Amino acid sequence: MDLFAATCERLAATSSRNSKIRILADYLRPLADDDLTRAVRFFSGSPLAATDHRQLSVGHSTLREAVMQVTGWDKDIIRVCHRTVGDTGETLAALLHGFARGEDLSLAAAEEHYLALQRTRKTAHKVAHLVECFTRYRPSTLKYFIKVITRGMRIGLQEKMVVDAVASATGADTDAVRAANHRAGNLAQVALAARAGTLESISARLFHPMDFMLARPLDSLFDLGDPALWAIEDKYDGIRAQLHLQAGEIRIYTRGLEDATPSYPDLSGKLWLGLPDCILDGELMAWKDGRALHFNVLQQRLARKRPSARLITDIPVVFMAYDLLYLRDDMVLHLPLEARRAALEAITQQKGYPLLLSPRHEARSLDDVEQLFRDARDRGNEGLVLKRRGSPYEMGKRSGTWYKLKRPLATLDVVITAAEQGHGKRATVLSDYTFAVREGDRFLNVGKAYSGLTDAEIRELTRLLRALVTERFSRVLLVKPEIVLEVAFDGIQKSPRHKSGYAMRFPRIVRWRRDKTATDIDTLDRVREIYEHSLGGMKPGAAAPEE
């Protein structure tokens, strides 16, 4: 433990990722097998083996009580010290300066102490055991002995670095170590296997959270290339979650890799018998009458660790599945998107509500993508997620094979130049608007938008627009440019379709600007500026994010 602590100090003193991995690897390499597993475990702030689910039950107040007994300092003094330093392990170790006998502490002995603390039930006994530790060992070592208990090293160390250091220290292939760690969720076990050259024999295990694959925001539609290369789904406004299913039992893990299972009793129980063991990636959503409820509604469920029966009835939750990580007895990350999807479909078909399958869409052109985006927004979803066909599932990565379309690039104030009747329930009102920006005293169209206004606003606008009609072309009414809208969009591209020479991508109405007139709207110069900026990969200065 002494060398472990010294290594932590060296790690804290360097900001370079490569140096940290080198320092870690140099420390791990000569350790005996037992110590290797202990050190790897301690680095991740786990005093006990991952298979041991019992808690240490040593909190800050227990630690503080032991330090008070050793040093004689009272609670107020320790509080001022803690406020000044900011970290429990560091504060307490600094207070213990001069009280300890300075004995060596091995990793094995440290583990013995952790086990003894766990076995002891009464707080007073735990305190007594800590007092013994605090008077025996060096404060520089106790600092990290305590940090392992409080589970926060605060030395700028990420688990990924320890994984890479294990590979370096054992000479195993980095990707193989990473993959084995994903399968097992137990780096200590993986480290031993890496050293023994038996990584392949590590089988996948459920009921430990795995890193989620993340989507990159799409800066420019042109990054997509051919739209046909992408499978498209709605982007949901729910809670990203992993559903682990084994022998009819489930666990739900959220993005923070927390076990959220108790919060969703409506998803657990005997619902899942008969399904194969699997790990699903998807979204928890409040769901009623065949559609998603607003995120605000779901939030009422999130607020409760153990929801009441009433709340569960009022706000039922579904799991909207969109990917498959594990099936039967193996990880399926490396399988292409389509293969994972086919297997996922089989599972969801077998199960049904409350396990839903995220519908998948096709697009042959960017116009199709645009239509799908509008449809997704109409369904109350955030936007789209585009997944590259044939791609594997990349845990913990935000790679270029998943994109999300969500936030607008900017907003513009525009004026309505033409209006059109809608479809379905909007067939009797003017709900689709063509709009323009200003160039001197001319108005040049830049796009057309459908969604974003309330029904009442659309009815009112319909009345106003009918009074402004100048010409009629079949369903389309040209109107005097008087009504100003603020529209958000995700991109601007050159287009021969509109007189301005530009077209907005995914425009949607943010609000009706009753406070503005046509002379106040944005100009073609502004459109050009945003276009130039987007080419440079930079967001324009005035870009107003939607959220």
Next chain:
Amino acid sequence: MHVTYSPEGIYLGAIGLWLDPRRSQPAAWLSHAHFDHARGSHGTAIGTPDTLEIYALRAGEAAVAHTRMQPLPYGESIECNGARLTSLPAAHILGAAQLLVEHGNERLVYTGDIKLRPPLCGAITRVEPCHHLIMECTFGLPIFHFLSKEEATARIVRFARECFDEGDTPAFLGYALGRGQEIAHVLASHGIATTIHGAISRYFPWYQRAGYGFGDWRPYQRDEAAVTGDTPRAMVTVPSFRATLQASTRRIRIAYVSGWASMDNARARTGAEELIPYSDHGGFHELLDLVQQSGVTKVDAVHGFTDTFARILAQRGVDAHAPSAFGERGSDEEAAD
């Protein structure tokens, strides 16, 4: 003797003397030349010769044009309105002194800034028995323990050599008056060439006069990165220079030498990778020892963690107070180190 504490400073009304006043006063004792102790244009300024000369340099000619400078070297005494004032060495920066005030049967000592450990440069503290002690407690919490001068020297030299071995440039951050010269002197006495920031080299003459050498050093240049063919040099500069260092194209590794470097959070504040907890102030136990060795029964805690330190002393049977005008923890951390 009655002591008045106000936002203007510490005042001994019976003899009309201010101790390190915060604004201009008719008569002031200046314990040392740091800005938070020596400022303003006083009628009479009393202090050690080094302190008064550096104070004059820092305040500027105009500010001290009408000040009567009254040098009081270590161990010497003067009369002051019925009291005897004696200057006693204080380990802090060059010229730092405690003031012993003997008035009637009472002995009062004002420490100024002080530590008990021998300093890298400057005098060793002499603890004087007294009845009433006005003491600083910048680091008056039981978490503060500092390196000895030997340990600090070893750490400074080791860091410089490690950096050179790896082809990097070591840069030491220390405040301009006191720490900067100490680091420069330590490096020079181990044969390490240096580049010194002007805010630090400005005070070299006083240190040289006291016998501290700076070896092969040259001033920091604006186009430092363009200098080629020079011997490897360690940089010694002030904490505010951090941004300039980090913008440099050179591979620079930063060490922070300070009492505040005893906490890991100093890394985030200074950008330093190496923290060397060496201070010109006493660590917690030095402060306790100072109280004990002086045999004092009455203590006023000023500067630093005054409330907490006074409470700790009170728990040990000392009549200790933290005057409210000198609230817990000084406002200016850098000046306080």
